[in-house]
Amino acid sequence: MTGIRNTVHAWLLVLPACVLLATFTHIPIVTTFIQSLYSTAKPRRPARFVGLENYEAMLADPIFWKSLWNNLIYAGVSVPISVALAIVMALFVNGKLRGRGFLRLAYFTPTVLPMIAVANIWLFFYNPQYGLVDQFLKPFGISGVNWLGSQDTALWCLIVVAIWKEAGFFMIFYLAALQQISPDLREAASIEGAGRWTFFWRVTFPLLMPTTLFVLVNAVINAFRLVDHIFVMTAGGPDNATSVLLFQIYIVGFKFFDQAYAATLTIVLLALLALLAIGQFLLADKRVHYQ
Amino acid sequence: MAQVALDAVTKSWTEVPAVKSVSFVVPEGQLVAILGPSGCGKSTLLRLIAGLEEPTSGRIEIAGRDVTGLPPSERRIAMVFQSYALFPHLSVAENIVFGLKVRRVGRAEREQRLAKVADIVELAPYLDRKPAQLSGGQRQRVALARAIIAEQPVCLMDEPLSNLDAQLRHEMRVEIRALQQRLGMTMVYVTHDQTEAMTMADTVILMKGGSIEQLGPPAALYERPETTFVASFVGAPPMNLVPDGDVTRGIRPEHVRLGPGGAGDVARRGTVASVEYLGADTIVSVSQGEHGRIAARLAGATTLKTGDMLDLHWSPAQESLFDRAGRRIARRTPELAV
Known part of the structure; x- marks a missing residue:
């Protein structure tokens, strides 16, 4: 009897979590997948089963490929740089220096600011006539560049904003991890003759691996998720130069009201993220040491 | 070198x-x-x-x-x-x-x-x-x-x-x-x-x-502890420090004997405050009222009980003397070679 009661209790306890997860995560994924196999319902024509037609259309869609490619560049550049910067900043503010509390706060500030506000500030930075970047580069003979208006530079400008926004957030995790490392290890290593560089690569970095894995997974997800500033700064332009997958999904779903195609793109995005996460875990698992 | x-x-x-x-x-x-x-x-x-x-x-x-x-x-x-x-x-x-x-x-x-x-x-x-x-x-x-x-x-x-x-x-x-x-x-x-x-x-x-x-x-x-601090830090139990006028007498528990002692011995009297049996020996702590306690190390077990009145004595040759500042007073004890 107690066995059954325990089981019932256990299920009752996990029920709220299950309900929430199912309602807002699992069921939407399944319905989205089903939706991607149907055509979009129109007032006179209900949705009908079309199999993989939406996916075929997607493969033939140059904007999809452009968005995917943009997103890969966006993630491929912003993730490693923001993570590396986070480590460097964490090492810096973990040391004994004056005003480090202030520095930590300064590094963390971009994380606290709403992305929409941040985007507006950067919009001003990038302004070709009076922007901060322009003012800064004027002495070097570079002026009047329409940073956000050019296909060559717009995506890179957004990448810079993402790095600036993300690095401080990841720094906090590294800072917490660094403070877990016993100072005895540094002293033992210094007696053995290890310099700062050796100590970092042979001891600190390996001990930070669990944090790096966590940060990487989050950074990759964020690179596909964080699109707020695109709306404010470029709206995906010029000529889709800054369109990424999630942005494209929004445009297709809520501007063109093509829900079936939006569902198709969503499934692709989810699959991509799942693959990346699994890949990172498999790759990192052998190299991560958990204490 | x-x-x-x-x-x-x-x-x-x-x-x-x-x-x-x-x-x-x-x-x-x-x-x-x-x-x-x-x-x-x-x-x-x-x-x-x-x-x-x-x-x-x-x-x-x-x-x-x-x-x-x-x-x-x-x-x-x-x-x-x-x-x-x-x-x-x-x-x-x-x-x-x-x-x-x-x-x-x-x-x-x-x-x-x-x-x-x-x-x-x-x-x-x-x-x-x-x-x-x-x-x-x-x-x-x-x-x-x-x-x-x-x-x-x-x-x-x-x-x-x-x-x-x-x-x-x-x-x-x-x-x-x-x-x-x-x-x-x-x-x-x-x-x-x-x-x-x-x-x-x-x-x-x-x-x-x-x-x-x-x-x-x-x-x-x-x-030969140089100070009362050394005397009380080294040894388990540490050296007994017995105040006596201007000096402090330091005596190891193993040098404290039972009984009133003979001429020339230092003698003390008190009640047994605790008896710790350690197997090979027993530590008997004797209370001296406001003068603190004196521990004596006795071989084997003992029939002494808490509250018993007890006479203790030891030979001055085995004690260390300290001045008011807690420093060792040099003595003519050539037999104590180190």
């Missing part, structure tokens, strides 16, 4: 110095224990020798070189930390050869030295394990192996046994001493445990408040 020599070394962070003008030498192949209660500056002293702290003034020599301004890596020392400071992500073997790798010792020599050292500390079967998979005693051996493999002239130990249980501590005490003597290592050993210091060291340096209280072989500290 002195392997470690300190000359008037002082370290202060605030106005009160943690180490006050400390000087001593450690001859080659000797184990010197720095003993003292917590906060006496013993760990700071070791860190000064290691180069982990810089002295405010004074001079430190290791193996005949002035190392006062040198970084730890150039002082030719090895060190065992209280926490062992093992690298948790590296295997036992990698932990042991860490220093050799950093110093770019060739692979063949590394392997050879590792095999030898692993054999000495009996870690050969565990070389592939991570520190987390080892017992406390095994971790201690890894730390020891890392110090031995460096083959440096001086080995520093910072309370290396304080994280082990009593049984293991005893084993390791014997083992470390045997190892130190077999390999002819020069060792500076910091501890707060007087048993460790007394059983292992050639010379004990007892510290108090940043200065050396007494320096000498264990027997000298035990038999």
